[in-house]
Amino acid sequence: MGIRDIIEGKRQWRAHLDRVKALPPDYQIVYKEMQRYLFKVGPVDLSDGHLLAGIVDFFDEGVAAGKGVLELIGTDVAAFCDDLIKDSRTYADIYQESISGKPGTAER
Template sequence: MGIQDIIEGKKQWRAHMARVKALPRDYQIVYREMQRYFFKVGPVGLADGSLLSGILDFFEEGVVAGKGVLELIGNDVAAFCDDLVKDSRTYADIYQESISGEPGTAEK
């Protein structure tokens, strides 16, 4: 990864966060909680950016439709997040495999 890639990545992240700031306050709060949750749980594919930008697109559509954020995702934000990454490998899975000593044996 070169300097230009890092600069471009920062530009994309700033544009992404500008879109988040344009959302209504309740959407912003839920988005940030989801973001924090994903950074903690760590789906391995999070780095490609498609998960967070997909959520942002979904939220923007909800705003246009005039729906509240909890109408879209339900009252349990963590359950919604878990459902989004249920088929994805997480860093927690990798950790479980490393301590069990058997690759691919992590339970979900």
């Protein structure tokens, strides 16, 4: 990864944050909670940025339709996030595999 890639990545992240800041306050609060949860749970492919950008797109559609954020996702933010990443591999999965001694992993 070169310096240009780093600069472009920062530019894309700042543009993403600008989109989040343009959302209504209740959407921003829920987005930040979702982001915090997803960073903690750690889906492996979170760093590519498609999941978070997709959430903002989904929220933009909700705002355009005049819906409240809880109408879109329900009252359980964690359950909504879990549903989003149910088919994604997480760092917790990788850890569990490493300690279970499955083939291809180092035994302790």
